[in-house]
Amino acid sequence: MAVLQDELAQAMVDLDQEKVAELVKQRLGAGVPVLEIVSSLQAGMAEVGRMFENGEYFLSELIMAGEIMKEVMVDLEPHLAGGSGEHRGTIVIGTVKGDVHDLGKNIVVMLLKGAGYNVIDLGVDVPKEKFVEAVKEHKAPLVGMSAILTAALESLKETVAAVKAGVPEAKVVIGGPFMDEKVKEFCGADFYATSAGDGLKAAEAVFGGK
């Protein structure tokens, strides 16, 4: 097990629910930006993932890390969703078919809502047809697609292609830990995001900054 510099990330690696909760509250109280806190939690989760890959942790630990994350999101939400209530545009978002990870997507949803966007969340394991339908129904200029599993790459590509074929004017941002310029090109997306903050930047590029 690698020992992480960041106490909060390390508490997540140790699956120490009480300590994670305490440090999150402490940092929020000290005025640490919420996205910085998210990035510490994300780093801890990434290490939990590495340990799972190496056989040091099992599925039960992966589930537990997810549960801890869900718990602290209750504290993070009001800070992410501190929006003014104005409606700056509609964004359809979901995790692509074959993938049920949603913790990261949910953070993005909260952040975008907090920034004043109308977010239609389709959930997880979403078939490409459902994305196309929702984009048409809500006339959404931007679609966010989450893919955390590399095995969902083909599904991500197909979903981007379906949206581009059905609603050519819609822009697509793909998000997840393995996204980069090459994956963006491969999928034919317009933007890629490895953090919730990148998602907000994509929204601002489409809808215009404040």
Ligand code: B12
């Ligand atoms: C928690 C977890 C789970 C939980 C998920 C709970 C949930 N409700 O989401 C459970 C236990 C269900 C799970 C299941 C599985 N998991 Co899992 N899981 C993880 C873990 C540890 C953390 C993921 C996480 O929540 N991270 C924290 C969030 C905040 O970060 P994030 O997801 O990256 O999201 C941020 C950005 O990527 C970005 N973002 C994400 N989506 C989007 C979308 C948009 C539009 C934008 C703009 C931005 C954006 O913004 C977010 C916030 O900053 C990762 C390890 C890792 N490296 O991530 C493994 C990991 C993803 N899992 C893995 C695996 C293998 C599985 C299983 C196949 C295990 C199994 N044998 O069953 C199943 C897959 C089930 C399926 N079909 O999807 C592997 C994937 C390997 C690979 N190469 O793809 C990982 C990497 C672990 C590992 N290293 O082996 N998992």
